[in-house]
Amino acid sequence: MNWNDYLQKEENIVWQGKPAPRCYTFRNWAHSLFGLVLLLSCFVWFYVGINLGSEYQRFFYGWIPVPFLFASLYLTVGHLLCARLEWESLYYAITDQRLLIHSGLFKKRVSSLSLRDITWFGLNFFSETLGTVSVRTADADQKLVIACIEYPRKMTDLLEAAMVQSGVIPEGPAVRDR
Numbered sequence: 001m002n003w004n005d006y007l008q009k010e011e012n013i014v015w016q017g018k019p020a021p022r023c024y025t026f027r028n029w030a031h032s033l034f035g036l037v038l039l040l041s042c043f044v045w046f047y048v049g050i051n052l053g054s055e056y057q058r059f060f061y062g063w064i065p066v067p068f069l070f071a072s073l074y075l076t077v078g079h080l081l082c083a084r085l086e087w088e089s090l091y092y093a094i095t096d097q098r099l100l101i102h103s104g105l106f107k108k109r110v111s112s113l114s115l116r117d118i119t120w121f122g123l124n125f126f127s128e129t130l131g132t133v134s135v136r137t138a139d140a141d142q143k144l145v146i147a148c149i150e151y152p153r154k155m156t157d158l159l160e161a162a163m164v165q166s167g168v169i170p171e172g173p174a175v176r177d178r
Helices: 021-025 028-054 066-087 152-167
Strands: 011-019 093-096 098-103 107-112 118-127 130-137 144-152
Touching: 011 152, 021 066, 021 144, 021 152, 028 066, 093 152, 098 144, 118 152, 130 152, 144 152
Parallel strands: none
Antiparallel strands: 011 093, 093 098, 098 107, 118 130, 130 144
């Protein structure tokens, strides 16, 4: 990823990363389980609606569950495909001044957060080397989630050092694992 277009004058990158593809794609796997239950229910509803429609000569009965079928298809597999496609353009970076996230499935956008404004971060481990970091500001207006990065301690050490430098926390460990 070429960050030069997004960097300010005399700003240098100290860390950059990209989410692990499998972790990022399947991070909302529970939606697929719900979608599968909904999909099976919609198929039954569709079958019953078609039979009722042919019996009572009201063909729209069979078409009532169609929007629900599309929604359940999205919940079952569509969100996984969208996450995998979004992964292609998802990059994270920490500069000496800001935290940057380049994302977007169709319209690319860059979110940034000044390191001086960061007052809290949380680290949620999926395994020894894989985790998600949530970062917030004091007024909780901005919250950025850096999902599924490998070796997240490298990033949180930089965030912790920035928080010490800005005076948010005294010398020593900041927020630890949940």
